[in-house]
Amino acid sequence: xxxxxxxxxxxxxxxxxxxxxxxxxxxxxxxxxxxxxxxxxxxxxxxxxxxxxxxxxxxxxxxxxxxxxxxxxxxxxxxxxxxxxxx
Numbered sequence: 798x799x800x801x802x803x804x805x806x807x808x809x810x811x812x813x814x815x816x817x818x819x820x821x822x823x824x825x826x827x828x829x830x831x832x833x834x835x836x837x838x839x840x841x842x843x844x845x846x847x848x849x850x851x852x853x854x855x856x857x858x859x860x861x862x863x864x865x866x867x868x869x870x871x872x873x874x875x876x877x878x879x880x881x882x883x884x
Contacts, residue, residue, distance in 0.1 A: 798863050800830030801856040830858070 804827020811819030
């Protein structure tokens with residue numbers, strides 16, 4: 798999510814400041830960390846290579862859910878996380 802947030806921030810800054818190099822740096826920053834984590838931590842191939850737009854949409858959605866504090870519940874709903882203990 799750090800890479801997605803950095804890429805999004807660079808993209809917004811690039812538009813706001815009219816700096817083309819920031820627009821070029823945005824996907825590099827965004828995808829470099831994601832690809833690194835896929836290789837080093839998850840040991841799988843990122844969906845970016847086969848479905849780049851779907852991958853971007855999914856990354857942005859995951860970032861939004863995380864920022865809103867709803868990512869854990871979404872992962873649970875799909876069976877990808879341990880259920881949380883009730884408060």
